[in-house]
Amino acid sequence: MKRLALGLGLVAIAGAGIAFALTAPRPVAADRLEAIAAIDGDAAAGETLFWAGGCASCHAAPGSEGDAKLVLSGGVRLSSDFGTFIAPNISPDPDAGIGAWSISDFANAMLAGVSPQGQHYYPAFPYTSYTRMTDRDIADLFAFLKTLPRSTVASLPHEVGFPFNIRRSLGGWKLLFFSDKPRVELAGADAQVVRGQYLVEGPGHCGECHTPRNPIGGFVSDAWLSGAKNPEGEGVIPNLTPGGKSIGGWSASDIAYYLESGFTPDFDSVGGSMVDVQKNMAKLTSGDRDAIAAYLKALPERANGWE
Known part of the structure; x- marks a missing residue:
């Protein structure tokens, strides 16, 4: 019994050591x-x-x-x-x-x-x-x-x-x-879409709000940019894929114009936490806004991530 207890103790210590090493920054x-x-x-x-x-x-x-x-x-x-x-x-x-x-x-x-x-x-x-x-x-x-x-x-x-x-x-x-790999694979994407992917998946960090998360805060990997429940209150964050009702029917030029002006195709205006985002996007070049729009239109359709 003592040997079993000792063995279990050694296993626990070894396991703790491995976990400590694996979780190091x-x-x-x-x-x-x-x-x-x-x-x-x-x-x-x-x-x-x-x-x-x-x-x-x-x-x-x-x-x-x-x-x-x-x-x-x-x-x-x-x-x-x-x-x-x-x-x-x-x-x-x-x-x-x-x-x-x-x-x-x-x-x-x-x-x-x-x-x-x-x-x-x-x-x-x-x-x-x-x-x-x-x-x-x-x-x-x-x-x-x-x-x-x-x-x-x-x-x-x-x-x-x-x-x-x-x-x-x-x-x-x-x-x-945590990974630096692309969030989606877009085979044969042209230079404009590649630039848009970089801006959206990298510095623009759009997925941080627009992608649903699992119970421990990781992205649901097959629901990229499909929208999510609002973590800071009521309502939802819109689905940005072509399958979403929010902007799925918008053209690429509609999306680019919204990022520049804050106006939707039906003359509504940006609201909520997106106000600051749109103001930031307005400071980019028109080429970069067009690239973001091209990337969003190239995404696979996804059902709403909050449903």
């Missing part, structure tokens, strides 16, 4: 970090990524408009079934923000969801989409962020209870759901 490979650090970031190009990525929508103070949206002091609250996540200060302030970060710190956050302290970030920060960004775009975005005003507003802690406050457990979540 995995930064970007050293050679890739060196390559990114060697890129001379273009702040002007980075501004496009800033708006495509919706950085101000979460990291500017709630209710900010105009130039105030460039002061990334944080504070937006994101409610979920796992707790409330509060966007941090990512201004260039060296103490309150990310001004003391290196390009490698930034790349690890964006591409691997790993903090400068070597901890997992919660996927409320959509690194699960940003991981598809190119090295050049990471360098350009970082260059642009460094040009923005500093803010000394301290970041607030997330309001997340046990067991979700155990960050190490996110390593297991990443093993299940």
Whole structure:
């Protein structure tokens, strides 16, 4: 009996050791970090990524408009079934923000969801989409962020209870759901659709809201962009595939015009949380908005993800 107990204890210890190793944060490979650090970031190009990525929508103070949206002091609250996540200060302030970060710190956050302290970030920060960004775009975005005003507003802690406050457990979540592979395979896609796929699946992180999730927060893989229940209140997030009633009947030019102007084909206007997204999309080039529309029209039809 003692030998059995000892054996079980050893198995438990070995299992715990394996789990601890498997859930360790995995930064970007050293050679890739060196390559990114060697890129001379273009702040002007980075501004496009800033708006495509919706950085101000979460990291500017709630209710900010105009130039105030460039002061990334944080504070937006994101409610979920796992707790409330509060966007941090990512201004260039060296103490309150990310001004003391290196390009490698930034790349690890964006591409691997790993903090400068070597901890997992919660996927409320959509690194699960940003991981598809190119090295050049990471360098350009970082260059642009460094040009923005500093803010000394301290970041607030997330309001997340046990067991979700155990960050190490996110390593297991990443093993299940974190990948830089395309969300859909579009065989024979032309250059415009490929560009749209990059913007939607990468910096635009559209799927973070428009794709349903399973009980532990992972995307339902065969329901990409099919819409989801609104995690922050009543109603649903629309189905963006050609099978959806919301925009399924829209033409590509209808979608592109909506992203530019905020007006639907039947002269309704954008509302809810999409208001900020549309304002960001309006700052992209017409070519990029056309590419997003072309990608959405190329998607396979999906039934509504919330049903």
